Amino acid sequence: xxxxxxxxxxxxxxxxxxxxxxxxxxxxxxxxxxxxxxxxxxxxxxxxxxxxxxxxxxxxxxxxxxxxxxxxxxxxxxxxxxxxxxxxxxxxxxxxxxxxxxxxxxxxxxxxxxxxxxxxxxxxxxxxxxxxxxxxxxxxxxxxxxxxxxxxxxxxxxxxxxxxxxxxxxxxxxxxxxxxxxxxxxxxxxxxxxxxxxxxxxxxxxxxxxxxxxxxxxxxx
Numbered sequence: 001x002x003x004x005x006x007x008x009x010x011x012x013x014x015x016x017x018x019x020x021x022x023x024x025x026x027x028x029x030x031x032x033x034x035x036x037x038x039x040x041x042x043x044x045x046x047x048x049x050x051x052x053x054x055x056x057x058x059x060x061x062x063x064x065x066x067x068x069x070x071x072x073x074x075x076x077x078x079x080x081x082x083x084x085x086x087x088x089x090x091x092x093x094x095x096x097x098x099x100x101x102x103x104x105x106x107x108x109x110x111x112x113x114x115x116x117x118x119x120x121x122x123x124x125x126x127x128x129x130x131x132x133x134x135x136x137x138x139x140x141x142x143x144x145x146x147x148x149x150x151x152x153x154x155x156x157x158x159x160x161x162x163x164x165x166x167x168x169x170x171x172x173x174x175x176x177x178x179x180x181x182x183x184x185x186x187x188x189x190x191x192x193x194x195x196x197x198x199x200x201x202x203x204x205x206x207x208x209x210x211x212x213x214x215x216x217x218x219x220x221x
Contacts, residue, residue: 031057038113040144040164043218049176050151054082062086070150080146080164090141090212098214101141102166105211108138109203110181111196112167131202139209165219172219
């Protein structure tokens with residue numbers, strides 16, 4: 001993965017950023033209330049997947065919007081956006097539109113989707129909070145487009161926006177990496193100090209919602 005194009009930020013730019021953050025009205029981004037981590041699959045090439053660091057806010061109880069970054073570092077690249085809606089809204093969409101949306105059932109039940117813990121938070125406390133969040137997310141449908149393909153080595157956003165999907169089964173994961181989901185998540189789990197297997201175990205009692213037949217259609221198109 002290449003570095004972004006351009007020169008490093010100057011001291012002047014960093015000072016201006018700090019000043020702007022202190023005095024300007026940044027209400028939209030200040031509404032971000034959740035940080036989620038998972039992986040997105042390219043609809044156009046389902047052998048490719050990228051890390052997706054979601055920073056999400058709620059517009060209403062039925063709509064969430066997430067900024068997608070390639071990392072959680074201070075200079076992370078904004079690579080895409082994801083909208084999440086409840087089944088109530090999803091069912092109002094036209095059939096062709098519904099095909100563009102994906103489910104989150106496998107991500108939740110497998111332990112792939114996590115809510116990284118703040119430093120110093122007791123594991124048992126955070127696991128309870130995370131599991132509660134997963135109960136809400138499991139029934140939502142997501143629509144995601146990425147504008148930047150850092151896994152391809154692009155130094156700037158190139159080409160058309162890419163429709164992105166979520167994994168729905170172990171066989172989907174196997175298209176990207178041999179060895180199963182544990183091998184796929186091993187590096188992520190080590191970096192975040194988590195166990196996706198333990199998370200899957202903790203989520204066994206989360207009820208699996210009925211999935212609309214139009215969801216995830218592009219994954220198997």
